[in-house]
Amino acid sequence: MSLAGRVCPRRYGYGAAAIATAPPIPATTLYVVGGLYGNRAALDALEAMLAAEPAPVRVCFNGDFHWFDVDGDDFGAVDRFVASHDAILGNVEAELLSVDDSAGCGCAYPADVDDATVARSNQIHARLKETAHRDAAAMTHLAGLPMHRRYRIADIDIGVVHGDADSLAGWRFGLAAIDDPGDEHWRREAFRRAAVRLFASSHTCLPLLRWFDRGAERQVVINNGAAGMPNFTGRREGLVSRLSCTPSSLPPMYGTHIGALHVDALPLGYDHDRWVRQFSASWPVDSAAHNSYYRRILEGPDHQPSHKGRRHE
Numbered sequence: 001m002s003l004a005g006r007v008c009p010r011r012y013g014y015g016a017a018a019i020a021t022a023p024p025i026p027a028t029t030l031y032v033v034g035g036l037y038g039n040r041a042a043l044d045a046l047e048a049m050l051a052a053e054p055a056p057v058r059v060c061f062n063g064d065f066h067w068f069d070v071d072g073d074d075f076g077a078v079d080r081f082v083a084s085h086d087a088i089l090g091n092v093e094a095e096l097l098s099v100d101d102s103a104g105c106g107c108a109y110p111a112d113v114d115d116a117t118v119a120r121s122n123q124i125h126a127r128l129k130e131t132a133h134r135d136a137a138a139m140t141h142l143a144g145l146p147m148h149r150r151y152r153i154a155d156i157d158i159g160v161v162h163g164d165a166d167s168l169a170g171w172r173f174g175l176a177a178i179d180d181p182g183d184e185h186w187r188r189e190a191f192r193r194a195a196v197r198l199f200a201s202s203h204t205c206l207p208l209l210r211w212f213d214r215g216a217e218r219q220v221v222i223n224n225g226a227a228g229m230p231n232f233t234g235r236r237e238g239l240v241s242r243l244s245c246t247p248s249s250l251p252p253m254y255g256t257h258i259g260a261l262h263v264d265a266l267p268l269g270y271d272h273d274r275w276v277r278q279f280s281a282s283w284p285v286d287s288a289a290h291n292s293y294y295r296r297i298l299e300g301p302d303h304q305p306s307h308k309g310r311r312h313e
Helices: 016-021 040-052 072-083 091-096 115-132 136-143 181-194 272-282 288-299
Strands: 029-033 058-062 086-088 148-153 156-161 198-201 208-214 217-223 238-244 254-258 261-268 307-311
Touching: 016 148, 016 156, 016 181, 029 040, 029 148, 040 072, 040 238, 040 261, 040 272, 058 148, 058 156, 072 115, 072 136, 086 148, 091 115, 091 136, 115 136, 115 288, 148 238, 181 198, 198 238, 208 254, 217 254, 217 261, 254 307, 272 288
Parallel strands: 029 058, 058 086, 156 198, 198 217, 208 307
Antiparallel strands: 029 238, 148 156, 208 217, 238 261, 254 261
């Protein structure tokens, strides 16, 4: 079995304590937009959402904003848009910068993902890397991005990551791990070491919201899944995380709060037909991306909204 696409490169490990040393960026409202995957229709929908906000919004693209955009014009347009906002690296962007292909797509897929899916992801990334290396401005932009950022809203410190608290491609903020009692000590220590009350992530591509009440203190993990693909069965919109000291004027799918901080998952309703046209122009029937993702783009994944809290004394 090839390790490309399954290994988590050592250079991805920053450790939660590194987040604690990052200077906090002040904001009133922050949109965390993970997993855009090169969807230009989703960028237009995002612009419309930002315009509907009553006050300026800070945006952080928390990785994997590139993926299906192997067309040079699509790639350049996505990168220029992202470069006008905050961003961090996802594994897709980190491996575009890699000098070799030993990590493949860099997803660090767990064992329950079949080898064929991993191989197709590596093929998608190889095509994308060819496109990226023809765009010098984009490569310069990507080379300057960090692996995590820290924000402060309503006196609450927030860690924005791609994977989890310790690693760019970590999976411990995903569905398989977030409710595991065996990970409870790690979660408690992750919040402590990072000195944050909330983590916003996306890497696992399926969204969730969890809050943990420890005495009078609430700690939250929100994973927006994908801004550029459907996230739930039978639905066709992306999802972004909205963190703000004011309530959302747009109806959230679900949410919670930490004191005065509103934490919401907002549907991102992009032009589905336009997105299918863009995707199909680059990834026709029997291509790697079509075989892995086309059904999800049309029907959504086998997933329903997942949000709940627990109390830990």
